[in-house]
Amino acid sequence: MLNDIDRILITREQIAQRVQALAQEIAGTYPDPNRGLTLVTILSGSIIFLADLIRYLPIRMKIGLVAVSSYQGATTVGSEPKLLDQLHINVAGEHVLIIDDILDTGRTLRLVQQQMWSLGPASVRTCVLLHKSGKAVCDVKADFVGFEIEDAFVVGYGLDFDDHYRNFPHIGVLKPELYERQGSG
Ligand code: IMP
Ligand code: MG
Numbered sequence: 140m141l142n143d144i145d146r147i148l149i150t151r152e153q154i155a156q157r158v159q160a161l162a163q164e165i166a167g168t169y170p171d172p173n174r175g176l177t178l179v180t181i182l183s184g185s186i187i188f189l190a191d192l193i194r195y196l197p198i199r200m201k202i203g204l205v206a207v208s209s210y211q212g213a214t215t216v217g218s219e220p221k222l223l224d225q226l227h228i229n230v231a232g233e234h235v236l237i238i239d240d241i242l243d244t245g246r247t248l249r250l251v252q253q254q255m256w257s258l259g260p261a262s263v264r265t266c267v268l269l270h271k272s273g274k275a276v277c278d279v280k281a282d283f284v285g286f287e288i289e290d291a292f293v294v295g296y297g298l299d300f301d302d303h304y305r306n307f308p309h310i311g312v313l314k315p316e317l318y319e320r321q322g323s324g
Contacts, residue, residue, distance in 0.1 A: 140304060144294070144311035149286055151308040154296055157285050158188070158268075162195030164283055165266065169234060172198045177233045177260075179203045181251060184240035187297035187305070188268045188285075192238070203228030205254070207247050213301040215292045215318050220247045222254060231259040240298050241269040245279035252279065269293065269310070286310075292318065 169176055176198050180189045182205065193200065206224040209217040235255050242248055248265055255263045266283035271290050292315075294300050295307030300318065 140307055143304070143314055143317055144307065145314045147309045147311045148288060148291070148293060149296075149310040151296070154268075154285075154310065155191070158191045159195050161266070161283055161285055162192055165192075165236065166196055166198060168264070168282075169198055174199070175233060176200045177203055177228065177230050177235050179205055179228065179230070179235055179237045179251065179255060181237065181239045181247065182206045183302075183305070184297045184299060185238050185268075188240060189238050192266075201228070201233075203230070205251060207250060209247050213318065215300065215313075217244060217246065220250050222250060225254070229258075230255060233260050235260045235263045237263065237265045239265070239267045239281075241271065241293070242267040242279070242281050242284075243271050243274050245275040245277045248281070249277050249279045268296070269298075 178189065178193065178200055180202060205222065207220045208223050209220040237248065237251050237255065239248055252263055252265065264282040267281040268285040269288050270281060270284045272287050274290055291312045293310050294304035294313050295310045297305050299305045300313055
């Protein structure tokens, strides 16, 4: 696994520190800990981030999971995302916080935001661990951002390439020849 990583961008220690600070920012935005919050998590890249984040959030919460297709197989080029599954979440009247691993073009977050607003929530905010600066193709912004990163394809801490490397504990840049070799961009 390590052989496939070009360089480490963010270490596990840096992630741990930032996730804790992010949880404090979020908690400050929802001052009534009993009002309730629904964290709508976009599978599968966000699962490790979610698991770490919620343990620093002393708020009454529910967790909902949604699946969105954007990358098909061994590619680093996203296509127009589709909502694949929405796992039984009732968010009417609830505060919703969408959690995603990375905001790249913004298409995924836009889709899930639109879907959530259609369900009659009290509010919809978004939190992403990573933001690739300058890549947005649509007018989507995240309310909470862990790290601004350069435009490189990254893996680890939940993020994958062709469903691999999610268990790499740091966030690293994948060697470009790995996906270029597969002829998929
Ligand atoms: P967007 O729709 O272009 O904003 O892309 C967001 C989705 O694409 C994220 O939820 C990720 O699953 C995936 N993605 C974008 N960039 C990367 C990356 O560098 N590594 C791994 N997954 C990525
Ligand atoms: Mg994703």
